[in-house]
Amino acid sequence: MRVFQWSQLSDQQQADVLARPAQSQSVELQQQVAAIINAVASEGDAAVLRYTRQFDCETLSELRYSEAEIAAQAGKLSTDVQQAIDTAYATIRAFHLQQQPQDIRVETAPGVVCTQRFDALNAVGLYIPGGTAVLPSTALMLGVPAQIANNPRRVLVSPPDKNGELSPALMYVAQKCGITEVYRCGGAQAIAALAVGTESIAPVAKIFGPGNSFVTAAKQQVAQRNGGPAIDMPAGPSELLVIADDTANPAFVAADLLSQAEHGADSQVILVSPSASLIEATQSAIEQQLEVLPRSATARKALEQSALIQTESLEQACQISQRYAPEHLSVQLDDAEQYLPQLTLAGSIFIGHYTPESGGDYATGTNHVLPTYGFARNYSSLGLLDFYRRYTTQTVSKQGLAQLSKAIITLAETEGLRAHARAVSIRLENQS
Ligand SMILES: NC(=O)c1ccc[n+]([C@@H]2O[C@H](COP(=O)([O-])OP(=O)(O)OC[C@H]3O[C@@H](n4cnc5c(N)ncnc54)[C@H](O)[C@@H]3O)[C@@H](O)[C@H]2O)c1
Numbered sequence: 350m351r352v353f354q355w356s357q358l359s360d361q362q363q364a365d366v367l368a369r370p371a372q373s374q375s376v377e378l379q380q381q382v383a384a385i386i387n388a389v390a391s392e393g394d395a396a397v398l399r400y401t402r403q404f405d406c407e408t409l410s411e412l413r414y415s416e417a418e419i420a421a422q423a424g425k426l427s428t429d430v431q432q433a434i435d436t437a438y439a440t441i442r443a444f445h446l447q448q449q450p451q452d453i454r455v456e457t458a459p460g461v462v463c464t465q466r467f468d469a470l471n472a473v474g475l476y477i478p479g480g481t482a483v484l485p486s487t488a489l490m491l492g493v494p495a496q497i498a499n500n501p502r503r504v505l506v507s508p509p510d511k512n513g514e515l516s517p518a519l520m521y522v523a524q525k526c527g528i529t530e531v532y533r534c535g536g537a538q539a540i541a542a543l544a545v546g547t548e549s550i551a552p553v554a555k556i557f558g559p560g561n562s563f564v565t566a567a568k569q570q571v572a573q574r575n576g577g578p579a580i581d582m583p584a585g586p587s588e589l590l591v592i593a594d595d596t597a598n599p600a601f602v603a604a605d606l607l608s609q610a611e612h613g614a615d616s617q618v619i620l621v622s623p624s625a626s627l628i629e630a631t632q633s634a635i636e637q638q639l640e641v642l643p644r645s646a647t648a649r650k651a652l653e654q655s656a657l658i659q660t661e662s663l664e665q666a667c668q669i670s671q672r673y674a675p676e677h678l679s680v681q682l683d684d685a686e687q688y689l690p691q692l693t694l695a696g697s698i699f700i701g702h703y704t705p706e707s708g709g710d711y712a713t714g715t716n717h718v719l720p721t722y723g724f725a726r727n728y729s730s731l732g733l734l735d736f737y738r739r740y741t742t743q744t745v746s747k748q749g750l751a752q753l754s755k756a757i758i759t760l761a762e763t764e765g766l767r768a769h770a771r772a773v774s775i776r777l778e779n780q781s
């Protein structure tokens with residue numbers, strides 16, 4: 350892994366060190382995804398099946414998973430894994446239950462009452478990645494809030510394995526979260542089906558979930574279509590930035606960096622520390638731990654585009670983190686709390702020596718669907734509110750209108766919109 354002395358780098362070198370691995374925004378990829386979306390829009394299920402046979406399961410004949418098939422798959426799950434899922438479900442549910450939105454009612458002026466109300470989206474599409482690893486934990490992160498929001502249609506899509514099946518763990522989660530429809534399809538074709546609808550998949554209002562570059566590009570393209578669905582956020586390859594000092598345990602830091610590096614060759618992990626000895630010890634701990642890691646080849650590729658950065662101070666380390674805006678930020682300092690006011694730009698923050706990032710991936714209760722690629726600067730981490738839409742009402746009495754009329758009419762005339770002003774004055778003229 351490359352080691353850098355931050356203060357000795359030029360502006361351009363600093364920017365290069367913090368650059369994400371090339372994001373697949375290539376024209377070719379965008380065109381390929383557009384072609385898949387158009388094919389699904391014009392041919393429906395036939396196109397979804399064709400692409401799913403091409404990429405995932407050559408013999409697939411049916412997209413929908415029936416209730417009986419879901420139950421049969423879920424029934425194959427070992428008790429150990431069931432119990433682990435039950436534990437994670439409980440913590441994620443506990444954290445998301447407290448996020449329930451509250452309607453508000455405010456009398457903004459005498460006789461003028463405004464309310465803000467929340468309405469659960471009527472149909473949500475939950476994309477669960479399945480290309481390089483099957484991720485039932487992501488199904489919990491999307492299924493639990495959808496269940497709490499009580500969205501009437503909760504539609505799960507995921508690429509099937511070579512035999513056309515979805516994993517027992519995924520189907521157990523689907524049952525637990527009361528998923529209402531399950532389809533065996535992934536990639537851009539699944540996103541297109543959720544967006545435009547096919548014979549067997551009715552369109553949804555919003556599409557959630559992380560995925561590879563085909564999935565991310567498809568989400569962005571369908572959201573731009575006329576009448577297209579909303580999407581949650583750009584959630585791409587995993588990232589972790591660790592801030593640590595001499596109080597940190599290098600073996601813990603190395604394990605955390607590797608936990609995100611093993612996700613994919615396009616993952617990125619960064620250690621920022623004022624301590625040269627911690628950086629050196631972490632580097633050798635990474636090498637040691639890689640030797641016994643089954644996914645070491647993938648992790649090694651991710652480490653090639655990752656960095657160990659030595660800073661002059663912890664304050665400088667915090668500034669680098671704010672500039673990078675990581676998906677996950679781990680703060681391994683004895684007095685971590687003291688630095689939190691300076692550390693606001695991250696999808697989720699892991700505080701202290703005993704808070705591994707993988708804890709949040711599975712079972713602390715926070716949501717692991719988080720903005721990557723620096724989008725933590727302007728996007729929020731996923732939460733219960735994302736499963737609702739918000740709208741307002743206002744009720745104005747005759748007296749209330751009389752009191753507000755001068756402001757409304759003057760503003761309407763200032764904007765040259767006479768009909769707006771008239772809609773107020775006509776009511777006051779006819780009053781007596
Ligand atoms: N940010 C987060 O919150 C978060 C959470 C979990 C996972 N992730 C990320 O999600 C990603 C999952 O990616 P994945 O590939 O494992 O699964 P995936 O389900 O996103 O993609 C698999 C699908 O890609 C399509 N595909 C593959 N090759 C293609 C090609 N040449 N042309 C067209 N389509 C093709 C196929 O349809 C296949 O079904 C990883 O990068 C992982 O790090 C992010």
Ligand SMILES: N[C@H](CO)Cc1c[nH]c[nH+]1
Nearest residue numbers: 484486487587588710717
């Ligand atoms: N770290 C991933 C989000 O970037 C989520 C995940 C799922 N399983 C394990 N980890």
Ligand SMILES: [Zn+2]
Nearest residue numbers: 587608609710
């Ligand atoms: Zn992870």
